[in-house]
Amino acid sequence: MPELPEVEVTRRGLAPALCGRTLTAVVTRTPRLRSPIGALGDAIAGSRLASIERRAKYLIWTFDAPDGGRHYLTSHLGMSGSWRLWDNPAPPPKKHDHVDLVFDAVTARLNDPRRFSDMRVTDGDPRLAPPLSALGFEPFDPALTAEVFARLMRASSQSVKQVLLSGAVVVGCGNIYCSEALFLAGIDPRRAACRISAGRLARLLECIRQVLEAAIAAGGSTLRDFHGPEGRDGYFALTAAVYARAGQPCPRCGAPLARIVQQGRSTFFCPKCQR
DNA sequence: CTGGTCACCTGGAAGC
DNA sequence: TGCTTCCAGGTGACCA
Numbered sequence: 435m436p437e438l439p440e441v442e443v444t445r446r447g448l449a450p451a452l453c454g455r456t457l458t459a460v461v462t463r464t465p466r467l468r469s470p471i472g473a474l475g476d477a478i479a480g481s482r483l484a485s486i487e488r489r490a491k492y493l494i495w496t497f498d499a500p501d502g503g504r505h506y507l508t509s510h511l512g513m514s515g516s517w518r519l520w521d522n523p524a525p526p527p528k529k530h531d532h533v534d535l536v537f538d539a540v541t542a543r544l545n546d547p548r549r550f551s552d553m554r555v556t557d558g559d560p561r562l563a564p565p566l567s568a569l570g571f572e573p574f575d576p577a578l579t580a581e582v583f584a585r586l587m588r589a590s591s592q593s594v595k596q597v598l599l600s601g602a603v604v605v606g607c608g609n610i611y612c613s614e615a616l617f618l619a620g621i622d623p624r625r626a627a628c629r630i631s632a633g634r635l636a637r638l639l640e641c642i643r644q645v646l647e648a649a650i651a652a653g654g655s656t657l658r659d660f661h662g663p664e665g666r667d668g669y670f671a672l673t674a675a676v677y678a679r680a681g682q683p684c685p686r687c688g689a690p691l692a693r694i695v696q697q698g699r700s701t702f703f704c705p706k707c708q709r
Numbered sequence: 710c711t712g713g714t715c716a717c718c719t720g721g722a723a724g725c
Numbered sequence: 726t727g728c729t730t731c732c733a734g735g736t737g738a739c740c741a
Contacts, residue, residue: 548718
């Protein structure tokens with residue numbers, strides 16, 4: 435489920451419950467997720483969690499060791515990962531519960547059926563090294579002005595959907611919110627990014643921010659349930675206008691919505707009112 | 710460099 | 726009912 439809004443909602447659920455706590459143990463029940471995770475706890479067990487920040491769809495957990503050293507845990511939810519909090523002692527693990535971060539009073543547990551999620555520990559700030567250092571702007575970064583956005587987008591001959599999805603200019607538009615933002619902006623997802631006027635690109639940036647903000651707000655409204663056994667209802671709380679709605683009438687003009695495949699991923703749009 | 714394809718996994722839904 | 730096929734929110738390796 436995780437696109438940027440879901441990751442941000444996850445961060446807002448985890449951080450207040452965990453920051454300031456000491457990590458007592460790391461339990462791994464699989465040798466690898468996307469990459470090997472066996473020795474995950476070696477460097478960070480016994481450290482205090484200072485902060486959980488987000489960069490694109492990555493969460494960056496900063497740990498301060500008793501000896502003054504600092505380590506970073508970078509986690510990614512892949513396609514199907516989710517975090518859940520339990521008061522200690524946590525109940526027995528269920529299927530696909532791969533990692534427990536056991537803190538002094540609370541356990542954060544990662545569940546991921548498809549195992550595309552990832553976790554790694556580094557000494558240095560992961561944001562300064564690839565792949566994170568190569569990412570585009572955060573969508574709400576004030577430095578990403580309409581002018582900057584237009585200049586970067588117009589440098590690419592790829593389709594606008596492809597450029598947004600790549601995260602090379604702005605991060606956070608996964609496959610769902612890509613389709614939604616382009617619908618809102620009235621732009622054909624197949625159009626080459628370099629062939630969109632600066633004015634329409636300014637509008638697109640506004641739509642990206644609007645769509646992501648609304649999704650975060652919808653997820654945030656269920657944060658108080660983050661602790662509960664029922665999991666997170668925030669996902670999909672927002673009904674998509676076009677995503678997964680091929681054949682249904684366009685909410686704007688009534689024409690049937692279409693599904694096409696770009697780079698092996700589905701794109702949903704209105705062939706009539708997106709130009 | 711670029712763009713395209715595929716692999717990594719499991720599970721749910723749809724089709725026969 | 727049961728088998729097969731397709732599809733899924735993300736990334737990154739590999740190839741021409």
